[in-house]
Amino acid sequence: MKLAKKMQDALNEQIKHELYSAYLYLSMSHYCESHNLPGTAKWLRMQWSEEQSHAMRLMDYVSRRGGQVALAAIEKPPAEFGTLLNLFEQVLKHEESISAKIHKLYEAAAAARDHAMTTELQWFLSEQVEEEQNAGQVVDTLKLIGDNRPGLFMLDRQLGERQE
Secondary structure (H helix, E strand, O other): OOOOHHHHHHHHHHHHHHHHHHHHHHHHHHHHHHOOOHHHHHHHHHHHHHHHHHHHHHHHHHHHOOOOOOOOOOOOOOOOOOOHHHHHHHHHHHHHHHHHHHHHHHHHHHHOOOHHHHHHHHHHHHHHHHHHHHHHHHHHHHHHHOOOHHHHHHHHHHHHOOOO
């Protein structure tokens, strides 16, 4: 079944959001690198890579369904993020906004009775649960650490141990 134009347009919009997410995490990664937080920078670069793969997954899906991918301009991300806690609060807020967009996309697919699309989007819904959980755990840890410099050092090392 060919992808309806309305669903194609909605997926193209989500592709833009996923690519912006990648762009945002790349900016955050370089911010952390410049603040001597190499482990956090690595963690964020891995997020950058994940977000790119999310966009590619959606692009491949649009193509498989006979649709046309139309890439849109991506907004410039911020370059300053404040403290590490502020940065990860922004990560969590961003992931929550992406979750809301995917829920809205899923609801539109369900209303259009596009069962193939709802099935594809179920993977993204599960992925967002994981994304929010991971960001939330770092926020909670940073709140516990407070201004404890050795604690920040240990967290940075722990984040740098992330594997793909």
